[in-house]
Amino acid sequence: VLRPPTPHDLAGLKVVVSAGPTREYLDPVRFISNPSSGKMGFAVAEDARDRGAQVTLVTGPVNLPGPSGMEVVRVESALELRDAVIQAAQDADIVVMTAAVADYRAAEQQHEKQAKVAGDVSIQLTPNPDILAELGSSKGSRVLVGFAMETHAGVERAAVKAARKNADFILLNYPTQEGTAFGGDDNQVTLVRADGTHEDWPRTSKREVARQLLDEALRVREASGA
Ligand code: CTP
């Protein structure tokens, strides 16, 4: 399908996107993770590139080729993702956190493979840093965008998250929609702002969601006078 020529409305701006899951290793051969495919974040990075932005894509382990025309940083753990995102975000204008960051990592990572033992075992977990909240705590003129997948009370929970993390808006989705969210090519999201105002967007391709996300980020930027 031929699209109209893409406007270069992000020329001169730096956009940082995080994508994919993180892996929290328990020992050298086992990890805690989640099924994030990375597709949503890659779509945002590609749309920003095509609109003329300078793009850094920080991605956890995904089965997607690194897109051309941008800096691609591949990481595994939440701590590695944090370092790469915080560094890239220093001079960024827009930061979009699509990464499904693991909330916890092993309190102690074992350096040798752990043999099984008889009976139950328990693993001590410790919280990972909240990257979006850290960006929000010294926000400056950057536009900050998050994603949230909720099973219930989505708008309320997403609004509270946006406020707590000082994000401009969060795109909310639900794990139950066929063909969307984890692994799918489409997405159906609700835009949620910290003040609780929200807009349901129609189900469409992740690329089109990316385009609308960046349109909204530009509106926020212009409204803030940056
Ligand atoms: N996020 C982050 N760092 C974390 C966890 C989440 O930057 N350690 C970001 C995600 O990339 C996403 C947003 O915060 O853009 C919301 O993620 P979510 O998991 O919904 O938020 P949490 O604060 O972890 O809330 P919950 O207890 O519901 O998991």
Ligand code: CA
């Ligand atoms: Ca979480």
